[in-house]
Amino acid sequence: MARLPRSTFPEFGVWHATTRGVERRRVYLDRDDGREFLAQLSRVVDRFELDVYAFCLMPNHYHFVVECSRELLSRALHRVNGLYAEGFNAKYRRSGHLWGDRFALWQVRDEEHLAATCSYVLANPVRAGLCASTDDWPWSWSR
Numbered sequence: 001m002a003r004l005p006r007s008t009f010p011e012f013g014v015w016h017a018t019t020r021g022v023e024r025r026r027v028y029l030d031r032d033d034g035r036e037f038l039a040q041l042s043r044v045v046d047r048f049e050l051d052v053y054a055f056c057l058m059p060n061h062y063h064f065v066v067e068c069s070r071e072l073l074s075r076a077l078h079r080v081n082g083l084y085a086e087g088f089n090a091k092y093r094r095s096g097h098l099w100g101d102r103f104a105l106w107q108v109r110d111e112e113h114l115a116a117t118c119s120y121v122l123a124n125p126v127r128a129g130l131c132a133s134t135d136d137w138p139w140s141w142s143r
Contacts, residue, residue: 012069014053014108016117019081020061022100027060027088034139037062037084044080048072054118056140058128063121065108077103118142 021027028034034057041064045052051067066073085098108114125137134140 009070009105009107011071014065014067014114015070015073016106016108016121017064017066017073017077017103018061019077019103020100022097024060024100027062027084027098028057028139029092033088033091036087037080038139040080040084040087044076047079048076050076052141052143053114054121054140054142056121056124056137058124058130058139063124065114065117065121073105 028037037057041055044050045066048068050072053065053067054063055065056063064077068076081099081103088098089095106117108117122134122137122140122142125131125140126134131137
């Protein structure tokens, strides 16, 4: 089934967005890569004044739960993905796409759905067998 056009979503909301590496390849090869992505994300969050609920970096993708307009989210993720990819490609002397398809997007419907979404995002590394507990994963955060 094809994705719904983003224009079918409301203009403003709480969103769960995720972006995966091209061909599911790793996008953070060392700790410095993760730190650089988080620095880029932090600058974009400040610049666009996004209200972040949770995020989680995984070896080949990330999850981001945020409240903002649909347009701001698109602009913010375009910027962070683009800047990070440029730096990653320069660091590893590679060219081409780092990220796969456009970011996937789901609207968070209500407070109960928000709690479930944040739990899902934070439990991602546990489900993947990367750590035993959500508290053990250094690459995630939730308020």
